[in-house]
Amino acid sequence: MDKASLMRAFKVMCSEAGAAMSDKCKLSAAPLLGLKPLDIREAHIRSQQLGKEICYDGRVIHANICASARVPNSRLLLCLVEADDADSAGAAFLHVFNALASTCTRQDAAQSMFPTDARLAIKEPLCYRSIMHVSSPASLHFLGLAKRLRRRPLEELRREGSRFMAKGSFLMAELYFTECIDVFAARDASTYGPVEKDVFSSRAECRLKLGKFEEAVADADMALSISGDGGIAVRRRSLWSKGRGLSALQEHQLALECLESVMKQGDEEEEQALASEIDRCKVFLRQSQHGDYDLSSYFLPNKASDTPFQCSDYFGPLEIKHTHDGRGRGIFLTRDVQLGDLLLACNPIAAVSSAASHDADEDLVVEIVKACVESERRLKQIYAMADREAAEVTALPDLAPFKCNTGKVAATPRSSRGVDVARIRRARDRVGYSSQGSGGSYVPGLWASVGLINHSCIPNASKMSIGDVVFVRAAKDLKAGDEVLLSYLEPPLAPYAGYREKMIQQYNFECSCERCKLEQSHRHVLGDLPGYEDDRGGSGLAIKVDDDVMDVVVEIEKRIKGMSEQEKDWIRAGFVDHYLAVCMLRDPRVPIDCEQLLRIMRETGSGSKHTLSRIAFLCNISGRKPETMKVLYEQVTALYGRQSPEVVDAITRKYRIPSLNM
Structure with a gap:
């Protein structure tokens, strides 16, 4: 089919339902280096002759974009x-x-991502007749501009790049500046001058806007390294781009040095914005x-701001080691903490919000792929996470990509990187974390260091979201050498049976902690109790207070007789709402009072909103005794850290728990 016929078909296809991705489509995107070129016409003729789909492993097709559109x-x-080659x-x-x-x-999303006249490398496509499939944008590599545009004079390329940058078309601007740089390289000049300095600085700005932070820093460094009269404005622009790129890469010390260097060179028009950037960096x-x-x-x-909550990453006194029981690897403390x-x-590497959980989960994959294509740091974080199907499953990863202020920023050429969708x-699936956002939306995301x-x-340890940022705190006093452990599921105070099903469905593994081993070994004793199959969530008391609840608790106490006190407490923790109801009834047949139940919740489920709400409930029914209020304050601290009385009071109002003014 000729190009004109394909263009007519393209316009029809843009209004139709999207095609389904073939199972034969490669999910891993290979590095560009090492792939052998394949002519686009040869690929289609071969698949047509064989009458079937062909995945061209180890091959790459170079082509220009004529048109792009989103399928509804x-x-x-x-x-x-x-084809890029006219022949x-x-x-x-x-x-x-x-x-x-x-x-x-x-x-304009399609045109913004895949602009007309951009030149592509299509890596290992699945072909059938005149159709090619790739599983994600990671299988595409932008090379520059179509040949007819590359023939323009250097100054025209530079001017067009500036025009696209001014109107916010940063990818197209980047491609124009890349063509300029290719022209510089072809000249084989011994030194670069003011024109080259300006082009590298401009491309750094574009890459910063596109989230290509390592490459933006590299371009800014190149611009700053070119000697000669390039103008103070170009130097300031390069330093500013480098500073913002470094800050995005969590290199705040180096970023601050760059931004303060810009301030020293003075520009009254930019001074206020720059001062704000410096304060933020500090x-x-x-x-x-x-x-x-x-x-x-x-x-x-x-003190509320109209802008979303923003902050730096923090990686505390932690190291990664093999666990002593052979489970694999884990995160351990290097010093005592309180x-x-x-x-x-x-x-987050990426976080999305959607009304439907399935949409949000699939959208999250799209955003993670995008982040990994743009940033090598993000890609290294993904590859550092435990993966049972990866060859390096038992290896201990380098933690540098998770830390701040390492003083190192390295940009591996994009052509040598691969992304495995x-x-x-x-x-x-393994370490993604979801929460309910405002308006009932479903908010999944992937937080790299938390996933370790x-x-x-x-x-x-506790896990708490503030805006898009996840904070992990010690939920009790811990010693150096202790492994940091989180409950992946809420609530932690639930019976094993309900927990087990969710753990298998969401994370594809069964927990083997001491509490789960105990409950699993006693399923024949506990399995017929009402509520044993529940995973009771929410913040309100989930059990109706009546004599039936009392009968259940009395029966539990009979069945756990003979266990150690620790084992009894673990079983009781799974039925915490039943025991809360009993505390309200104050029945003498059950040897558990409010103080004992507080201890059980604190020792078994500390650092959870679910536990916090139960302890707050217990405070109310027990008359807000000082010792009960102290435990409640501990749980607020476990989740939010040691905050000022004003902030603590705001937290108690936000989550409708008793005031902690004691």
Whole structure:
């Protein structure tokens, strides 16, 4: 089919339902280096002759984009591409799966991601006749501009790049500046001058806007390294781009040095914006070094900001080691910590919001792939996570990509990097974390450093979201050498049977902590009790207070007779709402009072909103005794750290728990 016919077919296909991705489509995107070129026409003729789909392993097709559009009600982008070589006529449709989140409403999204006249490398496509499939944008590599545009004079290329940058078309601007740089390289000049300095600086700005932070820093460094009269404005622009890129890569010390260098060179028009950027960088540096986070702007109305909550990452006194029991690897403390001490603060690799959980989960894959294509740091974080199907499953990963202020920023050439979409999906399933957002929306995300921590049904750490940031704190006093453990599921105070099913469905493994081993070995004793199959969530008391509840608790106490006190407490923790109801009834047949139940909840499920709500309930029914209020304050500290009385009071109001003014 010729190009004109394909263009007519393209317009029809843009209004039709999207195609389904073939099972033969490769989920792993290979590095560009090492792939052998394949002519687009040859690929289609061969698949047509054989009458079947062919996945061209180890091959790459170079093509120009003629048109692109989003297929309605899908994450699929459709492109019409043609051979870059005029001597090799050929055009085809390109289906790019997992390209756009369902929540994306931009009308120009397709053109922004896949602009007309961009030159592509299509890695290991699945071909059938005049159609090519790739599983994600990770299988595409932008090379520059179509040949007819590359023939323009250097100054015209540079001018067009500046024009696209001015109107916010940063990918197209980047490609124009890349062509300029290719022209510089072809000249084989011994030195670069002011023109080259300006082009590298401009491309750094574009890459910063595109989230390509390592490459933006590299371009800014190149611009700054070129000697000669390039103008103070270009130097300031390069330093500013480098500073913002370094800050995005959690290198706040280096970022601050860059931004302060810009300030020294003076520009009254930019001074206010720059001063604000420097202040922000200083706050991020303090957070990343000391774990010092002021939550007043989030909780106090008089300090609230219109901008979303933003902060630096923080990686505390932690190391990764093999577990002593052969489970694999885990995160361990390098020093003693106290209840409420911050262990981690982590911005997401990606987070999305959607009304439907399935849409949100699939959108999350799209956003993670995008983040990994753009940033090598994010890709290294994904590959550092435990993966049972990966060859390095038992290896201990380098923690540098998770830490701040390492003083190192290395950008591996994009052509030598590969992205495995299947592995990204497994990471999402294994360590993805979901919560309910405002308006009942479903908010899943992937927080890299949090994903290194193992699960236990007797957690010793808490996990709390503030905006898009997840904070992990010590839920009790811990010693150096202790493994940090989180409960992957809420609530931690639930029976084993309900827990087990959710753990298998969501994370594809069964917990083997001591509490689960105990309950599993006693399922024949406990299995017929009412509520044993529940995973009771929510914040309100889930059990009706009546004589039937009392009968259940009396029966539990009979069946656990003979166990150790620790074992009894673990069983009781799974039926905490039943015991709360009994505390309200104050029946003498059950030897558990409010103080004992407080201890059980604190020792078994500390650092959970679910536990906090139960302890708050217990405070109310027990008359707000000082010792009960003390435990309640401990649970607030376990979740939010040691905050000012003003912030603590705001937290208690926000979550409708008793005031802690004692």
